Amino acid sequence: MLSESLNYLRDGEDAIVTVAIGGVLLLTSPLLIPSFLVLGYLTRVIRRTADGTDEPPVFEAWGNLLVEGVKAFAVTFVYSLLPLAVLAVAAAFGIGAAVVGSGDGAGGLLSGLIGGLLALVLVVVALAVSLVGVYVTPAALAAVADSGRVGDGFAVGTLWGVVTKRAYAVGWLTAVTVVFAGALAIGVLSVVPILGTIAGFFVQFYAIVAAAAVIGWTWTDVRPVTTDTTEADPAERPTV
Numbered sequence: 001m002l003s004e005s006l007n008y009l010r011d012g013e014d015a016i017v018t019v020a021i022g023g024v025l026l027l028t029s030p031l032l033i034p035s036f037l038v039l040g041y042l043t044r045v046i047r048r049t050a051d052g053t054d055e056p057p058v059f060e061a062w063g064n065l066l067v068e069g070v071k072a073f074a075v076t077f078v079y080s081l082l083p084l085a086v087l088a089v090a091a092a093f094g095i096g097a098a099v100v101g102s103g104d105g106a107g108g109l110l111s112g113l114i115g116g117l118l119a120l121v122l123v124v125v126a127l128a129v130s131l132v133g134v135y136v137t138p139a140a141l142a143a144v145a146d147s148g149r150v151g152d153g154f155a156v157g158t159l160w161g162v163v164t165k166r167a168y169a170v171g172w173l174t175a176v177t178v179v180f181a182g183a184l185a186i187g188v189l190s191v192v193p194i195l196g197t198i199a200g201f202f203v204q205f206y207a208i209v210a211a212a213a214v215i216g217w218t219w220t221d222v223r224p225v226t227t228d229t230t231e232a233d234p235a236e237r238p239t240v
Contacts, residue, residue, distance in 0.1 A: 001217060002174055005210040008049075012056035021059045022209070023202030033066070038205070039076075040069030042212040047145040049216025050223065056209070068145075075140050075153040079133040086126035138172060139163050142219040162222045171218025175211035182207025 029035035140153035
């Protein structure tokens with residue numbers, strides 16, 4: 001599956017055009033709308049590969065692409081909120097501990113020490129929650145890509161049955177490996193000033209599309225039997 005993912009875009013008929021558009025969108029992603037379009041494209045990749053179509057989608061039907069990207073962004077954003085909230089609480093405890101600990105007497109020192117330990121524990125919890133979020137998010141994105149419903153990305157019971165399967169763990173690790181390899185390539189390219197950095201965006205797009213293809217193929221094996229995979233409503237399941 002690793003080698004197939006690396007050849008996924010290359011074997012497409014419009015590979016050069018697709019990578020060119022995707023790289024430019026990533027390059028301009030701070031404008032937000034381009035990043036939504038990239039997320040929409042990744043959603044289409046997941047859906048098509050999960051449905052057994054290995055021909056990469058092209059950038060078309062931009063309105064639907066934007067809608068799909070906004071849905072994907074909503075899912076990833078929500079899954080990132082909980083660890084951020086825990087970190088915010090940890091920061092509050094840390095500041096409080098510093099203030100209390102600066103007071104005179106053993107009582108102030110003890111209170112500051114307890115507050116600092118609580119802040120440290122919360123940081124560890126936040127890191128653990130972040131790892132869980134990173135692990136679950138691809139499954140949530142696949143669920144939304146499959147049905148077109150944002151709510152399916154937060155169906156905890158259904159997703160639990162997916163992420164606890166060995167096939168999902170293997171697919172997730174494969175996707176992470178692809179992204180990591182892309183990051184290494186980008187690091188090498190960044191040695192070349194400006195041009196290397198710009199080229200890195202195109203490599204990054206190629207890598208995340210390959211990872212999305214892996215998630216789609218994995219979803220084929222772990223897809224819940226209760227998931228609605230029909231394409232009855234174009235508003236919920238935009239054409240590719």
